[in-house]
Amino acid sequence: MRSEHQKDDTVLSFYHPVLLLSYYCLVLLTTMFTDNPLVRGISFLGAMCACWLVLEKDLFYKNIKLGSLMVFVATLSNFLFVHRGATILYILKFRLFEKNYRYLFTLESIVYGASFGLMMFAMLLWFQSLNKVLTTEKVTFLFGRLLPKLALVLSMVMRFLPMYQSQMRTIQQAQEGLGQSFSGSVKEKATKGTLVLGSLFSWALENAIETSDSMNARGFGMKGRTNFSIFKWRGRDMSFLFILFLAGCGISYSMLHQSFKFTYYSHLRFLQENQLTSMVGYGFISITFLMPILVEVKEWLRWKFLQSKI
Template sequence: MKTVLSRLHPASAFVYLAGILIMAALNRHPWMTCTQLLCLGGIYLYYERRPGKILPFIGIILLSAVLNGVFVQRGNTAAVTAAGRTVTAEALLYGGNAGILLVNVLFLFSLWNRCFRQEHWVYLFGSAFPKLGVILSMAMNLIPKYRKQAEKFSNVRKELYKESAVRRAAAVCSMELTWAFESSMDQLDSMNARGYGTVKRSHFHLFQFGKRDGCFMAAAVLLFLINLYGFWKFYAHFYFYPEVRWGGFDLKDFCFVLCMGIQILLPLLFWEGGKKLCIR
């Protein structure tokens, strides 16, 4: 999938990723959030290759469910009663669903950072909004850049000193802050010297909008509109409080769940033999 998205025109890849982000942020219905979790989680596991990488995200979901159940006293179905407090099933389900929504967004941004590089942001926004293009490209690259640098600092400390994990983490945090300020000042001076943001910039790129890009963008927009209609018509008014009311899983739900899965896994339809795009 990363190969497919990296080979696409930046506009097509951006439309695909933005459509998934909008649906992930809007949907609260468990059918949709769980479908997004399975598809995006499968993509994340495919790239990480280690099942243990998924454990922190499971912890986020469980922690969200427990905290919401403990602190929110809403709902009609009592699940647990302890120390004079009643934990309702609705509060647990709502917290778990909110945790799933958060994890879906994290999975999506992980995919976004893998396939949408800095030159894509500069290409999309650099000509019309040069300052915005530079800011977006720097912001999206900020966390992965700092994380890699922190790993380097941590590995060096492990080799040089025998110390506890807490002491090492504090030292790495201090080194990371110092490095971040110094690198920011160096980058600012470099950008000022090259005239960033002063005049209209020209840039060189190798992106060309072809037939496969148009087909991919059209399919992504169509699936997004179908899922947006399903959300507006059927899933926008799902409530957890005062009680969860399930209408059953019928043909309508199956169709929209299928459309949601296809929207997320759309690049796989443009994949052939693991090497080439089937639409040229």
């Protein structure tokens, strides 16, 4: 059941599972295989909007902190250990074991590290949004007929991990209610943590047996067993499919014509061959990555329009 602190479903989550899987594959592949910092920045902005719509506030800010740390570590490590680039910010000279050493710290290394960290940050947010939008029922619908065992494993993982986390918090709260505080020395914390893990493991085994019995009772694995599905193609799905297909073709065409090509070393510069093709490509990129917030705004405007007609 949905917890009281969990957000309601967004408009994007009501689209057909095939469209959702196709959309997230498109944004993830585009983010991973593009070095352009502008594309990565638009992807990050779209991922932020998608996560803001589907995640609880605490989880959203937790991901923001984790992603910010990833960007900082990537930027700092690349700045310290990669000494390429023409824009020199600082020169470190020192002598060690009768040898002179000279290291260059450049602007290009900072920008490359920040761009790589931003890409990882965007991927983290996209996967968080995907985990919320593509529920276990949708995963089973997508892969249940072609790969039933894979669909079962994926749906169980997506269901059990949050459930185990919730059960662990319940066990901890029960232990604290009995006066078993988790403060103290490292040895005491480890001992009490072991008790919690033992209780969780016992509960997991019992739950696995109940799940297995339930699956056998419902005829899982039997020949001729049919699957019930509530996912049907609607008019809005056809519109979304047309926009997604058009955007995918536009992005593919732009990437084949090097419209997003960017170099970090030795100078920061865009290397696109055709300015018009590049601008069209960025337009398709913006529409694709900002699709979650665009469909939300469209539905909000439609709702306001219908209210005005009452």
